[in-house]
Amino acid sequence: MIEARGITKRFGDFVALHDVSVEVPTGSLTALLGPSGSGKSTLLRVIAGLERPDAGTVLLDGDDVTARPPQKRGVGFVFQHYAAFKHMTVRDNIAFGLEVRRRPRAEINKRVDELLELVQLKGLAKRYPAQLSGGQRQRMGLARALAVDPKVLLLDEPFGALDARVRKELRAWLRRLHDETHTTTVIVTHDQEEAMEVADRVVVMNAGHIEQAAPPRELYDAPANEFVMSFVGPVNRLGDAFIRPHDVELSLEPNGATQEAMVERLVHLGFEVRVELVRDDGEELSVQLTREQAEALELVNGQIVYVRPTRQTIFTP
Amino acid sequence: MGRYALRIGALGYLAVLLLAPVGLVFYRAFEHGFWPAWHGVTSPDAVHALKLTLVVAAIAVPGNMIFGILCALAIVRYRVRGFGLVNALVDLPLALSPVVAGLSLLLLYGRGGWLGGHGVLFATPGIALATIFVSLPFVVREVVPVLREIGTEQEQAASTLGASGLQTFLRITWPSIRWAVAYGVVLTMARAVGEYGAVRVVSGRIVGQTETMTLYVGDRYQDFQAQAAYAGSVLLALIAILTLLLMNRLRPKDETR
Numbered sequence: 001m002i003e004a005r006g007i008t009k010r011f012g013d014f015v016a017l018h019d020v021s022v023e024v025p026t027g028s029l030t031a032l033l034g035p036s037g038s039g040k041s042t043l044l045r046v047i048a049g050l051e052r053p054d055a056g057t058v059l060l061d062g063d064d065v066t067a068r069p070p071q072k073r074g075v076g077f078v079f080q081h082y083a084a085f086k087h088m089t090v091r092d093n094i095a096f097g098l099e100v101r102r103r104p105r106a107e108i109n110k111r112v113d114e115l116l117e118l119v120q121l122k123g124l125a126k127r128y129p130a131q132l133s134g135g136q137r138q139r140m141g142l143a144r145a146l147a148v149d150p151k152v153l154l155l156d157e158p159f160g161a162l163d164a165r166v167r168k169e170l171r172a173w174l175r176r177l178h179d180e181t182h183t184t185t186v187i188v189t190h191d192q193e194e195a196m197e198v199a200d201r202v203v204v205m206n207a208g209h210i211e212q213a214a215p216p217r218e219l220y221d222a223p224a225n226e227f228v229m230s231f232v233g234p235v236n237r238l239g240d241a242f243i244r245p246h247d248v249e250l251s252l253e254p255n256g257a258t259q260e261a262m263v264e265r266l267v268h269l270g271f272e273v274r275v276e277l278v279r280d281d282g283e284e285l286s287v288q289l290t291r292e293q294a295e296a297l298e299l300v301n302g303q304i305v306y307v308r309p310t311r312q313t314i315f316t317p
Numbered sequence: 318m319g320r321y322a323l324r325i326g327a328l329g330y331l332a333v334l335l336l337a338p339v340g341l342v343f344y345r346a347f348e349h350g351f352w353p354a355w356h357g358v359t360s361p362d363a364v365h366a367l368k369l370t371l372v373v374a375a376i377a378v379p380g381n382m383i384f385g386i387l388c389a390l391a392i393v394r395y396r397v398r399g400f401g402l403v404n405a406l407v408d409l410p411l412a413l414s415p416v417v418a419g420l421s422l423l424l425l426y427g428r429g430g431w432l433g434g435h436g437v438l439f440a441t442p443g444i445a446l447a448t449i450f451v452s453l454p455f456v457v458r459e460v461v462p463v464l465r466e467i468g469t470e471q472e473q474a475a476s477t478l479g480a481s482g483l484q485t486f487l488r489i490t491w492p493s494i495r496w497a498v499a500y501g502v503v504l505t506m507a508r509a510v511g512e513y514g515a516v517r518v519v520s521g522r523i524v525g526q527t528e529t530m531t532l533y534v535g536d537r538y539q540d541f542q543a544q545a546a547y548a549g550s551v552l553l554a555l556i557a558i559l560t561l562l563l564m565n566r567l568r569p570k571d572e573t574r
Contacts, residue, residue: 050473070476077477083470087492097478100488141474148479 001026002047002152002184007056009042016042017053018208024152024201026061027182029175031195033231034205040188041156043205047186048077048154060151076145076183080157082137084129090140091116091125097148115143118177135166142174146183155187159194171198192232196220204228226315236285240314245288247311250275250297258306261285263299275299277307339554346547357548362525366533367552372441373516373529374509377448381505385456386498390490392457393464394472404461410453418450419518426519439521444529447515452508456501463497464490500567507560511553 002024009017017039024030032040045051047058049070057066065073085093094115098108116122119139129137138158145153158174159167175198178185189195195202196216203213204227211231212224223229229242236243251258261277264284273294277285285307289297299305346354357363391397392404410418424430426437426446437443471493475485513531520527522536530553538546 048477050477070473071479071481073477075477077474079470079474081470083474085471085474085489096475096480096488100475100478100480100484144474144478 001059001061002186003059004043004047005057005059007043007046007053007058009039009046009051009053015208017046020056020205020208020210022203022210022213024184024186026184028200029178029185029187029198030201030203031199032186032188032203032205033190033192033195035190035231037207038205039208040190040205044154044156044186044188047152048075049073050077074148074151076148076150076153078138078141078145078153078155078158080160082129082134082141082161084132084137084140086129089126089128090121090132093129093140094143094147096144101148111147115147118146119143133166134162135170138162138170142177146181151184153183153185155185157188157190160189160191167194174198196232202232204231206231223313229313229315234286234288238279238283238285238309238312241309241312242314243285243309243312245274245286247309248285248287249308249310250287250289250293250299251306251308252297254306255308258308261305261307263301263303263305266294266299266301273299277305279307342547342550342554345543346551349544353544354548354551357545358552360545362528363530363533363545363549365525366528366530366549369441369444369528370510370530373445373448374506376445377452377509378502378505380449381452382456382498382502384453385460385501385505386494388457389460389464389494393461394469407454407457410451415447415451415512415514415516416518419447419515422447422450422515422519438519439523439527441527443519444516444527447519448509448512451512451515452505455504455508456498459497459501459504460494463494467493496567500564503560503563503567507557510556510560 002022004020004022007017007020008015020039020043022043032043034040042051046053046056049058049065049068053066057064059065060073060075070077085096088096091112095108095112098111103111112125116125119142121136121139121143124132124136129140132140138161141158142155155174159170162170171194174187187195187198196219200215201213202216202219204211204219206227212219212228214222214224219228219232223232226242229235230237234245236245236248254260259279259281261279263275264278265276267274267276268291271291273289273291275287275289275294277287279285287307297305346357358367388400388403388407391400422443423438426432426435426443428434437446467490471489472485475489476482480488511531512529513535516529517532517535520529520532522528522532524536528536530549534546534549534553537543537549
């Protein structure tokens with residue numbers, strides 16, 4: 001269990017974290033989600049001991065580690081830009097943590113072989129990081145962090161530098177890995193889809209504080225405020241009401257509750273069709289339909305349709 | 318046409334200002350055959366001067382290497398308070414005339430100086446201090462940009478993996494900066510062996526005692542022993558050429574990997 005209590009961290013005049021408290025239950029996979037500058041990476045680095053907080057305490061399994069340097073915290077850390085040891089082979093990179101602990105040679109070799117298998121880099125053990133793709137480098141980074149059996153695994157935007165396809169693969173792979181090992185894991189990301197897909201719990205951060213911490217579904221269905229509502233998924237704003245694009249009904253005929261709107265643009269994204277509309281009062285509205293729905297309506301640009309929100313959220317300040 | 322003009326211009330410039338004078342020194346040294354030149358550099362005074370030069374270099378080079386590495390780490394990594402100023406001051410020996418450096422040591426350690434009367438001046442320690450002073454910036458200047466370029470992430474990764482500060486330095490930082498250090502050391506060496514101005518002020522130029530190789534060359538020439546001066550020059554030039562070859566061997570290596 002990771003507990004951060006009342007963490008404040010300033011960089012000069014900039015307050016990166018303002019009195020932040022968060023708990024990560026043992027065995028969970030928690031995402032810290034937020035835009036850049038929200039303090040999510042700083043919080044992760046404070047947990048790892050790579051930054052020292054100006055105020056607050058960090059507890060790992062009940063031990064106060066706030067004053068402890070990173071090498072004595074028993075954390076595994078994975079960096080966005082891999083932080084590969086450039087002058088070492090893949091094998092030596094992975095073995096590093098065990099070697100500085102002076103473990104017996106045979107034990108190191110056995111453990112490294114297991115990890116090479118786990119991250120599917122078996123044939124590349126003798127390569128140098130410069131000879132690997134980004135995805136391979138990051139898997140090496142993960143194996144390196146896991147080699148020392150860390151109490152917690154901390155990942156700082158681990159897939160941020162990878163292309164979309166590799167990112168998706170590694171995301172699924174990370175989830176499977178976690179389901180097997182149950183290492184308490186915290187992943188920092190600015191990608192809401194990644195957070196929702198991979199994590200059991202998502203902590204949404206903004207401007208140095210926590211907006212909401214909840215399981216992905218709850219976050220989406222019952223966002224605590226405007227920020228969370230608009231950060232965890234696309235949203236339309238009509239007056240005080242927030243409406244998800246899939247919570248709008250489109251019809252070709254008016255009926256009492258509908259409003260008139262004109263189709264401005266149609267975007268076909270495979271199974272999903274996004275319809276950009278302008279209502280008669282000038283408000284813009286984005287609607288998400290399935291392909292069947294869109295085909296049934298035979299929508300074209302410039303067409304007049306009638307819209308009705310089926311579900312909307314209003315936050316009372 | 319322009320290209321040829323540029324080439325000939327550059328080569329001509331080098332030939333007139335560099336090759337001709339150095340070549341002439343070689344010619345003069347061996348004008349009367351090999352043996353006079355050989356005697357010029359094997360006389361007891363010459364041997365002593367060479368020894369002193371090497372001793373001084375052996376003090377100044379490791380000293381500045383260790384200082385240079387620590388100083389570069391302090392400037393780039395630890396953001397120690399006040400090290401911004403150090404970063405600026407490190408270049409002072411490059412900007413300051415060596416004569417001024419020598420004079421300032423004279424004032425400090427000379428009669429009536431703050432640290433006067435400890436046998437520093439007109440002896441090996443004074444010469445070593447002057448040499449350290451003028452060859453100070455090279456290792457720092459080579460290592461700082463490399464440290465900046467490699468960044469801190471590898472070191473942070475090592476620390477999260479349980480490596481102590483020393484382990485991180487030896488296993489992660491050192492392999493990245495060693496060629497920069499080596500290059501800096503070669504430059505330091507070249508400067509330490511070749512220094513004249515600062516050393517001249519503090520040495521007292523006692524023949525066979527406080528004369529380094531450069532002073533030996535200068536003094537022999539003034540004493541109308543041109544043959545010995547030429548021979549000494551050739552020796553210094555050979556050391557310089559050796560240094561250049563070393564630098565060329567080191568330079569490309571720090572770009573691979």
